[in-house]
Amino acid sequence: MVNTPVFRLTKWTLTAVVWRSFFLQACWNFQRMQNLGFCFAISPVIKALHRAPRARQKAIARHLEFFNTHPYCASIILGVVAKLEEQAAQAGDDEAREAVRVKIGMMGPLAALGDVVYWAMLRPALALVGVSLVLFGDYDQVWLVVLGPICFVGLYSIAHLGLRIGGIFLGYKRGVEIVKELHRFSPQQIARCLSFFMAVMLGMAIPAYPLLKGWRVLDSRMLGVVLMALLVGLMYFGLRRRISVAWLFYGLVGLAILAAYAGLF
Amino acid sequence: MDHIIWLSVLGAVRALDYAMVGQFMVSQPLVIGGIFGALLGDLPNGILIGALIQLLWISIMPVGAYVPPDYTVTGGVTVILTLTLVRQYGFHFGTSMILALGMSIPAGILSGKLDIAARHFNVRLDQRAESLAGKYGLTGIAWANLAGLGPAFLRNFLIYLLWLGPGVWLAVKLSGSMPPQVVKGLGLVFWILPALAFAVVLEIIAKDRAHWWIAAVFFSVGLLLLIWPGEIILALAAALAGATAVVCWRRKW
Numbered sequence: 001m002v003n004t005p006v007f008r009l010t011k012w013t014l015t016a017v018v019w020r021s022f023f024l025q026a027c028w029n030f031q032r033m034q035n036l037g038f039c040f041a042i043s044p045v046i047k048a049l050h051r052a053p054r055a056r057q058k059a060i061a062r063h064l065e066f067f068n069t070h071p072y073c074a075s076i077i078l079g080v081v082a083k084l085e086e087q088a089a090q091a092g093d094d095e096a097r098e099a100v101r102v103k104i105g106m107m108g109p110l111a112a113l114g115d116v117v118y119w120a121m122l123r124p125a126l127a128l129v130g131v132s133l134v135l136f137g138d139y140d141q142v143w144l145v146v147l148g149p150i151c152f153v154g155l156y157s158i159a160h161l162g163l164r165i166g167g168i169f170l171g172y173k174r175g176v177e178i179v180k181e182l183h184r185f186s187p188q189q190i191a192r193c194l195s196f197f198m199a200v201m202l203g204m205a206i207p208a209y210p211l212l213k214g215w216r217v218l219d220s221r222m223l224g225v226v227l228m229a230l231l232v233g234l235m236y237f238g239l240r241r242r243i244s245v246a247w248l249f250y251g252l253v254g255l256a257i258l259a260a261y262a263g264l265f
Numbered sequence: 266m267d268h269i270i271w272l273s274v275l276g277a278v279r280a281l282d283y284a285m286v287g288q289f290m291v292s293q294p295l296v297i298g299g300i301f302g303a304l305l306g307d308l309p310n311g312i313l314i315g316a317l318i319q320l321l322w323i324s325i326m327p328v329g330a331y332v333p334p335d336y337t338v339t340g341g342v343t344v345i346l347t348l349t350l351v352r353q354y355g356f357h358f359g360t361s362m363i364l365a366l367g368m369s370i371p372a373g374i375l376s377g378k379l380d381i382a383a384r385h386f387n388v389r390l391d392q393r394a395e396s397l398a399g400k401y402g403l404t405g406i407a408w409a410n411l412a413g414l415g416p417a418f419l420r421n422f423l424i425y426l427l428w429l430g431p432g433v434w435l436a437v438k439l440s441g442s443m444p445p446q447v448v449k450g451l452g453l454v455f456w457i458l459p460a461l462a463f464a465v466v467l468e469i470i471a472k473d474r475a476h477w478w479i480a481a482v483f484f485s486v487g488l489l490l491l492i493w494p495g496e497i498i499l500a501l502a503a504a505l506a507g508a509t510a511v512v513c514w515r516r517k518w
Contacts, residue, residue: 022287027413029387040410043403124323134316149296199475200508203482235464257450
């Protein structure tokens, strides 16, 4: 079956894929997860490469199969699949089995990479930077406080948009070869580095908060710092015992009200 | 009433960013606190409330088939309730924030539960997608995919509407009738809430043996403050410089 005419994908087609990749999880479902989003995102490629209705239907059907990965890292798969679809169309192969095979092979490892680097570490680390700017900012200078959310979204956008836009173009340019380059990344190493960064931020925040907010215990600021460290340790102990944040919060409210009734403060 | 509807629409639109569209993080409490704060005329306090709630649920994200409570909804509702209580009714800021947070946590839990239901409903959309594609081609796929946004918008709009309509009324009634001991208790929780937030961060990084680093930085800052009492910024800068030196020295992680 020869699928003619065959076009090369343009940068505009790939730009359309970038835009549509933002809707990858719009119809996330428990059966085939991100399949509809993936098919929606790759649609410009299908439209450009498959003009014959039968070939187009086949392409839609193969991209409606189960798909689930990290939403940011999906961009790399989209780029590689676009390349493989193009190669298959140029060869007159409307099955494009290689594209399906590579898609299935890449989604698991990239999901793990994205979950560790973006969800588990980068987002909390940058949120911590933003929150620190707010908590320790000077409320007489509003712009300093506003810097918190701006820093968080700004720095995070560089990290995720870089991958989401660059991933599609790079995936298309390198094709399957990109897998070799991805092997060079060590998510654990990145996670450890971000973990150290968060540890430093937290080590500074625990004493800085009571000092900057003027906590005093028995008229001593240092005892205020010790009290904060003890409270953090106590809450941490609760979290380690698998008590949720919500229950810890309600428990704290209950204890504080009881303490007030008992006249303890 | 008008502003409640508009705030609910805005809240529901930004909630789409949480897991469905973009995930640009504009739905995060830190950001939405600023947006609602600016709209309600108190930008710094809006951001402050958002920042505290951001820390409390800093590591919670829907990953794969795991759908946690949507605490970004909790964040948005807390900011609006608190600023309404403070600015329109003159209640104390810290007490109002803790009361509003206590009332808003169920909103996030409800949103999470309804999200799970919506993802089950989306299975039907997925099943219809192939017949839609046969009929309308790629346009059918686009309809099926974007149709998933409708229930998500509606669910969060109704949650915001419920919490901002009867919710504000209830919060005002509660705030006006609280005994002084309850007011004192809530005020105390406002001051120690960052301790819970810091413990949440500690839990994320503890598995990488990072608590030794935390202890090292904590005691360094304490020591520097003993040497230069009152020079908090100087102590923090010195600790940061020390940490940078460690990063440079230990190139391989």
